[in-house]
Amino acid sequence: MLTVVILACNEAANLPRCLAAIPERYPIVMVDSGSSDDTVAIAERRGCRVYHNxxxxxxEQRNFALQQCAIETRGCCSSMPTKFIRRCFTSNSMPNGPPRATWTC
Known part of the structure; x- marks a missing residue:
């Protein structure tokens, strides 16, 4: 299973587009560092697990976020080529399903 990690602060303008690109079946952990806009509310409406730090x-923020993930991570990628991300989100292209990893953006 892939867990998506988002580090955010005042990203209300960008977060909806980011979240729309992530299929509903993947859990999302968002760490907010003090937003004064609607960032947290947008994430909560989507069902993200939101933490404040x-x-x-x-x-340090990335490591905090990874500690909040409820998975045993076999791999952690902080940046991945677009083709790999698409393959992860398309289980048909990976016979054993997507890799268990955490994606931070």
């Missing part, structure tokens, strides 16, 4: 820096 003041921004400690990218690596």
């Amino acid at each position: 003041p921004w400690p820096g990218f690596a």
